[in-house]
Amino acid sequence: MTDYSVCPKCQQPSWKEMPFARYVIFLSALPVLVALCLTFIIDPLLILFVPIVLLLNIRAAKKRIRLGRCQTCFYTGPRAS
Numbered sequence: 001m002t003d004y005s006v007c008p009k010c011q012q013p014s015w016k017e018m019p020f021a022r023y024v025i026f027l028s029a030l031p032v033l034v035a036l037c038l039t040f041i042i043d044p045l046l047i048l049f050v051p052i053v054l055l056l057n058i059r060a061a062k063k064r065i066r067l068g069r070c071q072t073c074f075y076t077g078p079r080a081s
């Protein structure tokens with residue numbers, strides 16, 4: 001297993017796949033923020049959505065193609081298959 005593969009944009013061998021934990025945080029940041037805002041605005045019970053969002057994103061991250069980042073051109077996105 002190599003750490004770096006070819007970038008889909010600039011074809012440089014400097015493509016680094018995002019670690020699993022960071023990918024989950026990346027997916028969860030926005031919905032968790034929205035849930036926290038709604039918790040303060042509408043109802044404290046909405047805080048229950050935060051673990052649900054995290055669980056769904058952990059499941060999604062296991063299934064989906066992970067995002068990566070090129071160290072040369074800083075392109076961020078899914079790896080082209």
Ligand SMILES: [Zn+2]
Nearest residue numbers: 007010070073
């Ligand atoms: Zn690149």
